[in-house]
Amino acid sequence: MKITKAQSQANRAHIVETAATLFRERGYDGVGVAELMAAAGLTHGGFYKHFGSKADLMAEAAACGLASTAQRAVGANRDAFLDHYLSREHRDARGTGCTMAALSGDAARQPDAVRARFAEGIEQMLAQRTDGDGAPGQSDRAAVLDTLAHLVGALVLSRACPDDSPLADEILEACRARLRDPR
Amino acid sequence: MKITKAQSQANRAHIVETAATLFRERGYDGVGVAELMAAAGLTHGGFYKHFGSKADLMAEAAACGLASTAQRAVGANRDAFLDHYLSREHRDARGTGCTMAALSGDAARQPDAVRARFAEGIEQMLAQRTDGDGAPGQSDRAAVLDTLAHLVGALVLSRACPDDSPLADEILEACRARLRDPR
DNA sequence: ATTATCTATAGATCTATAGATAATGC
């Protein structure tokens, strides 16, 4: 049953990616190690050869999810990004959507190791949206942080409403209108 | 060991209030029924004479927490409210602070019964901030929802950062500056 | 020989229920 070193590394990466999705869908407490490993096509016991604890995986999965979230913002047109971020499709796809919107609330109750990854993820977003963006005053750190918080809050509040609630859509639309035309 | 009907009602209310605090501090999955009852000064088994299930209590505790959150916004001066909401004190007091910021992420994964209470809580906030507020255009539904999402996002992101992280404070300050002087 | 994975399980949770107890409220 032993496999190559390369395969083991691939298995490890696959566990992290599977976790990044499942945690976003169901929260850190909503997914057990056994179920997670089964979803990755492996068995429960093998987990602890790859990670010291579930908390260690939470930190790695956060880094993985946040990096792919930040990657999606690279070079994106601002208005197009806002439209996508505040779309019903994004709101209804928690497992593949923004990691900050899906897990910031959970992360706040986790050890600093997990929270440090969230801070790094926010810094990655800042690095991408503050340099070479042209319009001065629009791309300083404060402006990017402000917009990021605004977006995350809109998605989080919209998701807290019942399915098919008119209010859930109203929240997205209110923030979209405001962010596209701030004046 | 039996008590009066009035005492039983008081016990029930006390369970709901205790839950509203503990859930905000540790999340819905982070507090068990036995621990919650012990915190309320009662024993585990008595819980099910008051509530059909833990999920039923989550819905009641959400309504309780959201009502007290909305109550705090009644008649408040806008700038003073923003300053308090985005203060470090509020960020670091999850158990007594805004229910939406503390539990929206968790609520999104709960049954519609819980999410319906969140939608009602948002409507309560709308009812309070859209009528008789004077300045036209500042107090329509869209403007209130936009500000609410902005505030919730700022607190949620700030809490996801490590303790004593400069970034956590920077997020609050960026949103405070923007919300106090939107132009 | 090493080690990635597997099976099996220990020990500690968790929600919910059953049955006993004892004071209220008819």
Next chain:
DNA sequence: ATTATCTATAGATCTATAGATAATGC
């Protein structure tokens, strides 16, 4: 007699570990 609370426990989780297995990599 009713019922709010209690003790005790059933049954199902959960994280983590122990020991067996078998193919890689020296």
